[in-house]
Amino acid sequence: MRELLAGIDAARLEVLDAGRPAAVERQRKRGKLTARERVALLCDAGSFREVGSLVQPVQAGDSAARLVAPADGLVTGSGRIDGRPVMICSSDYTTLGGSIGHVGRQKMLRAMRRAGDGGMPFIMLHDGGGHRIQDGQDARSFAQGTPVFELFARLSGWVPVVSAVMGPAFAGPTNYSAMADFVVMVREQSAMGMAGPSLVKAAIGEDIETEALGGATMHVDTTGIAHFGADDEAHCLQAIRRYLSFLPSNAGQSPPVVATDEPADRRDEALLDAVPTNLRKGYDVRRVLALVADSDSLFEIRPTFARNIVVCFARLAGRPVGFIANQPRINAGVIDVAASEKAAHFIAVCDAFGLPLVYFIDVPGNVVGSAAERTGLGRRSGRMLYELGCATVPRLSVVLRRGYGGAFIMMNGGQGSFEAEATFVWPSAEICAMSVEGSIDIIHRQEIDAAPDPQARRRELIADIRRKLGPLRAAEHFHLDEVIDPRDTRALLVRALEDAPARRRSNGWARVRSISPI
Numbered sequence: 043m044r045e046l047l048a049g050i051d052a053a054r055l056e057v058l059d060a061g062r063p064a065a066v067e068r069q070r071k072r073g074k075l076t077a078r079e080r081v082a083l084l085c086d087a088g089s090f091r092e093v094g095s096l097v098q099p100v101q102a103g104d105s106a107a108r109l110v111a112p113a114d115g116l117v118t119g120s121g122r123i124d125g126r127p128v129m130i131c132s133s134d135y136t137t138l139g140g141s142i143g144h145v146g147r148q149k150m151l152r153a154m155r156r157a158g159d160g161g162m163p164f165i166m167l168h169d170g171g172g173h174r175i176q177d178g179q180d181a182r183s184f185a186q187g188t189p190v191f192e193l194f195a196r197l198s199g200w201v202p203v204v205s206a207v208m209g210p211a212f213a214g215p216t217n218y219s220a221m222a223d224f225v226v227m228v229r230e231q232s233a234m235g236m237a238g239p240s241l242v243k244a245a246i247g248e249d250i251e252t253e254a255l256g257g258a259t260m261h262v263d264t265t266g267i268a269h270f271g272a273d274d275e276a277h278c279l280q281a282i283r284r285y286l287s288f289l290p291s292n293a294g295q296s297p298p299v300v301a302t303d304e305p306a307d308r309r310d311e312a313l314l315d316a317v318p319t320n321l322r323k324g325y326d327v328r329r330v331l332a333l334v335a336d337s338d339s340l341f342e343i344r345p346t347f348a349r350n351i352v353v354c355f356a357r358l359a360g361r362p363v364g365f366i367a368n369q370p371r372i373n374a375g376v377i378d379v380a381a382s383e384k385a386a387h388f389i390a391v392c393d394a395f396g397l398p399l400v401y402f403i404d405v406p407g408n409v410v411g412s413a414a415e416r417t418g419l420g421r422r423s424g425r426m427l428y429e430l431g432c433a434t435v436p437r438l439s440v441v442l443r444r445g446y447g448g449a450f451i452m453m454n455g456g457q458g459s460f461e462a463e464a465t466f467v468w469p470s471a472e473i474c475a476m477s478v479e480g481s482i483d484i485i486h487r488q489e490i491d492a493a494p495d496p497q498a499r500r501r502e503l504i505a506d507i508r509r510k511l512g513p514l515r516a517a518e519h520f521h522l523d524e525v526i527d528p529r530d531t532r533a534l535l536v537r538a539l540e541d542a543p544a545r546r547r548s549n550g551w552a553r554v555r556s557i558s559p560i
Contacts, residue, residue: 065136077134085121092119114146129157132167140170161292172214194221199394212238227258266347288355307533324371348380353388364392367402382426389429398436404443424559436542445473464538
């Protein structure tokens with residue numbers, strides 16, 4: 043037995059980093075960690091247990107017979123993050139550029155099934171070219187397809203699915219990332235796309251560098267495909283740990299509440315000056331969120347994409363919640379396609395895993411004009427309304443300043459829109475169907491033009507309408523719960539969440555499923 047074990051240990055050593063110094067050194071020269079080092083840094087110390095370390099590629103066909111691929115290019119197994127189990131797949135760039143063969147694919151499928159059956163988050167660490175070309179150019183094997191995307195769909199909403207892009211991750215890994223709840227890219231190191239530079243040049247003749255084709259600058263800041271841009275690999279892995287800290291391991295559990303010494307009824311004087319009463323002045327809404335939430339608990343999602351809206355995880359008295367807030371300092375906080383899609387996805391994640399939604403409203407409306415219409419805003423903005431209508435978690439709203447038009451409804455404004463568990467307004471609130479100036483110019487144009495002093499008459503009409511838009515007027519017919527002192531916002535939100543059920547009972551009609559507008 044001892045001799046047999048020695049043979050197994052020798053075979054395993056050839057797979058591990060310690061037995062492959064040349065491959066490890068090549069990865070070092072690229073400035074990157076190895077697949078196993080990444081897993082070790084992500085997980086609690088010593089908690090990772092690898093499976094399938096001794097597999098080899100299927101030896102079928104002349105080209106495949108010459109392949110040497112330890113672990114078939116994919117490290118899989120279970121680990122612990124903050125003591126909770128997770129399933130991990132980490133591609134190994136030192137093995138044939140991180141490509142995954144038939145056996146590696148079976149390892150990934152098993153990890154996905156184990157994540158689903160065990161109710162564990164599923165985490166992918168990508169650094170490579172997806173499906174191995176040598177294994178795929180044979181109809182005898184490729185024609186069967188793959189169940190991987192069906193498994194992704196089944197995992198969705200059951201366990202958190204996370205994708206970290208830590209190097210080139212074209213084709214398959216990009217498709218996998220599209221199915222993930224949270225995607226992190228390492229800046230100046232990672233890239234995604236439907237095809238890499240070589241295939242792009244072969245297919246359409248375009249000669250383009252990796253970063254320009256699909257680097258983090260594009261997909262974190264411009265397309266929003268990735269949710270977070272990390273400075274380096276350690277930052278990337280820490281972001282994953284932070285993200286998961288707000289979520290339960292699966293939808294059958296409650297979100298993890300942490301102990302805190304901060305009083306639920308903490309009042310911060312700075313809230314009195316956080317929002318200018320002058321509607322023309324911008325401000326950073328993130329300051330308001332930070333003053334209301336538990337200290338240092340904000341974790342912003344897609345912070346550099348669609349910056350006119352802010353979505354972030356936070357904690358209120360230790361309880362995880364999802365904040366959605368208009369950002370007046372960026373395009374006055376109007377809602378466009380990017381903002382709607384950013385918020386819609388966030389709503390779905392929070393609802394799937396039981397995090398209440400808290401809206402902070404200061405919105406002048408939706409973006410208008412022909413350019414906006416060409417983006418498909420009319421339909422694509424419906425996704426934000428759709429997800430809120432489907433949500434079953436408690437939803438609360440605070441009107442900080444402007445609440446105009448349909449965008450007010452999209453931001454969960456008023457009692458009657460989505461039956462919010464609590465609706466509060468600050469004294470600075472102004473609520474109406476559209477901008478005051480715009481409404482005056484439409485309905486009183488002839489009267490203004492005929493006046494001896496058109497501008498003076500216009501100002502009079504604006505002032506007259508403004509007297510009807512304030513918080514007291516909004517509260518008179520009980521369309522909002524209460525006008526509040528900004529300093530009481532935290533305490534009132536905490537109390538409202540304590541009083542609300544974790545989930546709403548379904549009151550929908552019988553159906554098989556709903557149909558998303560996008």
